[in-house]
Amino acid sequence: MQHIAMIGGGLAGTLVAMHLVRHAQRPLCITLFDQQAQFQTGIAYAQSDFRHLLNVAAGKMSAWPDQPLHFVQWLQQQPAYANIDGALLAQTYLPRALYGQYLQQQWQQTVQDASSKNIQLKLLAVSVTKLRVLPTSIALSSALGEMQFDAVVVATGNELPRPPLPAASGLTAIAGYQHNPWQAVTIPHSNTQSTAKPLQPDSRVLILGNGLTMVDTVLALRQAGVRSPMISLSPHGYGMLPHRVSAVKLPDFASTLGEHPSLRQALRLFNQQRKQLRQLGISAEGLVDNLRPYSQLWWRGFSSAEKQFFFRKLRHLWGVARHRLPLQIHDQIQQLRLQGALEVRAGRLLSCQQHDSGIEVQFIAKGQTAPEVRQVDHIINCTGPENCYPRLANHMLATAIAEGVLASGPLELGLAACPGSLALKNGSGDIHPRLFGIGSILRGELWETTALNEIRQQAHQLAGQLLLLE
Known part of the structure; x- marks a missing residue:
């Protein structure tokens, strides 16, 4: 029986497990480690206060990339939303706690499906303290001792902020x-x-x-x-x-640049479009949304100097426009x-x-x-999560980087990985065939990799790759 582990039991780790159960055709054992015991929801969606809202419209919050309106359809099955038009719901920003309930119900269905397929699901509320790469397996140490797995996905999510003073x-x-x-x-x-x-x-x-x-x-x-x-x-x-509701559909201007524009070319085109929209009295905030489908590919094609310039000079402006x-x-x-x-x-x-x-x-x-x-x-x-893992004190990822088991990603953001397969790399640049990453730990490699849209796609991809491992 294949044994697969997720280091992190929040949204990213849970989605990988859910996709594994959905697509598995043979018995598996799936283990999720989460030191906070906030399985499924993580911190983001565990809140009980319904006044905290999602920053993404409901129509983009499906857990399943092949069913983009799945969350909206789930909402229409809930008494409070049963009589609301689906098209209207899809444009609505709903409570995070409600989305947490959706994730938990999806997990409950996953548990039932796993039972029918003879798939074991284990939730361990402990911290992984050490990671070792063995010839044919990955060893994880915790308070429960050392366990060996055929494959491991690092889904640790956002870390705590960097201290603001020495x-x-x-x-x-x-x-x-x-x-x-x-x-x-x-x-x-x-x-x-x-x-x-x-x-x-x-x-x-x-x-x-x-x-x-x-x-x-x-x-x-x-x-x-x-x-x-x-x-x-x-x-x-x-x-x-803010996210503004607009009836204006912006043209797909980004596609005119091809797959590998320079940062200068991308900036020039963006500013041209921004000025044009302002002349017409149209809000330019949606231009960033227009770039999203291309951002990972473009980032991968930027030179190291271009990435450094973007990180130093433009990342805060990007963040303001991106995180509305x-x-x-x-x-x-x-x-x-x-x-x-x-x-x-x-x-x-x-x-x-x-x-x-x-x-x-x-x-x-x-x-x-x-x-x-x-x-x-x-x-x-509230300065934002620490993305430079060697700075993390007494942390499994910092230890693994120091030992050469893992390596920092570009610009010392997250972990080094193969952007195509999401397989992690060691200190020598070699790819681990049984060790993968998802979500925010891939920030240096992909830049845009923290939103649900990217995470659910990665979860779907990883599930397929993991099930093909011998």
Whole structure:
């Protein structure tokens, strides 16, 4: 019997397992490791608060790439959505918790299908601490000991953010500092089971970062009762953009560049299209969506110098245009800014000092030379996941890279892999025939690889490849 393991039991690992069960024609044993025990939903879709919405319309959220409207059809089977037109539902931004329920129901069906096919499914709520490549298998170590598998998929998802200041600053020892933003958004007013400083309605909060996680954090803090003005500090301070409903269908301008344009050619064409749309009074935000089908192929064709330039100069602008908000969430954030409840600043954090009255924060605003000083009670790190794995302390991936079992990807983003097969590489550049990656760990190789559309395609591809292994 073939034994396959997923390191990570969230969305990516679950989708691979679901596709394996769907397509398997013989008995298998599939094991999912997840140290947080957040199987199926992961952190993203485990929230119980239905006010947190998906950032992608329902029509693009099917778990099955060959059934693009599967999620919409599932919705129409739910009493709350049974009488709503499917075309309207497909354009709607729905609660993440609802999508979590969808994933769990898909998993329940997978469990039934596995039983009928004599496929074993094991969910292990432990952390994988070491990875070894053997001649004909992969060995994974955990608190349960060492286990050997015929093939392994690394589906670890997003890591915690990078500390915003050097270790010598003492920031991580400050009681009001929250390094894990996904824990921060669930901190209640008082929690005797937590060592974190409890939030109060008058708590002064500094949020480091200005992306989607910042938005989640602001809304969660407001829902928890925090009423003091909050500050968001990021290097650029770009404003978030909304998803706008538009009847205008943009032309497929990207296809005119072929498969391997230079970065300069892509930028020139993008800017030409952007100016043209603005002259016509049409929002240019959808241009990034037009590029999505080509982004992985183009990224793979860019030179190292082009990738470095994009990463240094353009990635933040790409992120703003790429990661837009549902219109109603964008309106809430804008209203908070107009009310003075949220201040978005561009700048760089310099230091933090704990005092009896709170935390003294120094930062230098963009374009200024003299630092500003603020007093806050909490600092929440929403700067985005760490993608340079050698920086991760006491982490299986960092250890594997140090030992040469794995290698960092281009620009030290994620892991080195074969973009076509998704097979991971070792420190010498050799491809592991039984070790694969999915999702965010492929960021350096593919750039756009964190959204459901890419992950479900990769899961489908990996399932087919894994089932062909002897």
